Amino acid sequence: MPECANAMLDVQSIETFYGETQALFGPSISVGEGEVVSLLGPNGAGKTTTIRSILGLTPPRNGRVFFDKKEVTRLSTHKISRLGIGWVPDDRRIFPSLSGKRNLALGARKTRFRSWSVDEMVEIFPALDHLMVRDCENMSGGELQMVSISRALLGAPGLVLFDEPSQGLAPKIVQDVMRTIRRLKGEGISCLIVEQNALAALEVSDRVYVMDRGRIEHEGSARELLDNAPLRRRLIGM
Numbered sequence: 001m002p003e004c005a006n007a008m009l010d011v012q013s014i015e016t017f018y019g020e021t022q023a024l025f026g027p028s029i030s031v032g033e034g035e036v037v038s039l040l041g042p043n044g045a046g047k048t049t050t051i052r053s054i055l056g057l058t059p060p061r062n063g064r065v066f067f068d069k070k071e072v073t074r075l076s077t078h079k080i081s082r083l084g085i086g087w088v089p090d091d092r093r094i095f096p097s098l099s100g101k102r103n104l105a106l107g108a109r110k111t112r113f114r115s116w117s118v119d120e121m122v123e124i125f126p127a128l129d130h131l132m133v134r135d136c137e138n139m140s141g142g143e144l145q146m147v148s149i150s151r152a153l154l155g156a157p158g159l160v161l162f163d164e165p166s167q168g169l170a171p172k173i174v175q176d177v178m179r180t181i182r183r184l185k186g187e188g189i190s191c192l193i194v195e196q197n198a199l200a201a202l203e204v205s206d207r208v209y210v211m212d213r214g215r216i217e218h219e220g221s222a223r224e225l226l227d228n229a230p231l232r233r234r235l236i237g238m
């Protein structure tokens with residue numbers, strides 16, 4: 001059973017391996033309904049592996065994952081995403097030869113959570129309007145990120161996993177992405193953000209986990225980490 005009664009996501013002591021190499025040594029993470037949580041830590045800490053474990057891309061060998069009170073540990077990635085977990089991967093994973101519109105159509109689905117329309121996506125990212133007819137192979141990093149986030153939302157998620165959402169983006173687009181995360185929170189959608197731009201992530205987060213070498217090193221409120229410079233420097237070096 002989930003340990004945290006109202007958690008949208010409840011990751012319990014997962015151990016994940018690549019072949020015989022263990023990458024995760026039992027991290028436990030929860031994200032409440034409408035909560036925004038940051039997952040920070042140095043390169044190789046295990047942040048992306050945690051996301052891959054939740055999505056069933058690299059299933060944990062031990063431990064359990066619950067989403068929306070259902071155990072998803074042994075489900076296929078396809079089934080997990082259909083339950084309402086959206087993913088904004090660090091490499092965007094957009095089909096380059098398809099238009100923005102076709103890429104968005106591939107993400108559309110109904111779940112028990114709020115549905116989003118393409119018009120709402122255009123309201124959030126006005127530039128998306130003229131990207132609909134363009135092939136994605138000619139888009140900039142920021143444009144691809146708008147398509148990627150919109151595709152995740154058209155899948156009607158209850159939880160969105162963001163892997164390095166601001167990577168390679170101009171400051172204005174980073175602001176747009178963070179504003180979107182705030183909007184999702186306002187709509188009761190949960191978000192888990194893996195981010196190198198720790199300060200931007202903390203600004204929009206309720207809570208934070210800091211990982212190191214496959215373990216949780218620190219867990220607390222995002223505000224505490226923003227306000228406590230010595231603690232922040234020790235944990236995330238900034």
Ligand SMILES: Nc1ncnc2c1ncn2[C@@H]1O[C@H](COP(=O)(O)OP(=O)(O)OP(=O)(O)O)[C@@H](O)[C@H]1O
Pocket residue numbers: 018021023041042043044045046047048049050
């Ligand atoms: N495909 C893989 N095969 C073998 N080992 C891997 C693979 N992917 C990641 N690892 C190892 O697993 C550990 C955790 O990596 P992971 O990518 O989850 O870290 P991360 O915190 O996301 O780092 P970064 O910020 O650099 O993306 C590292 O030791 C890494 O070398």
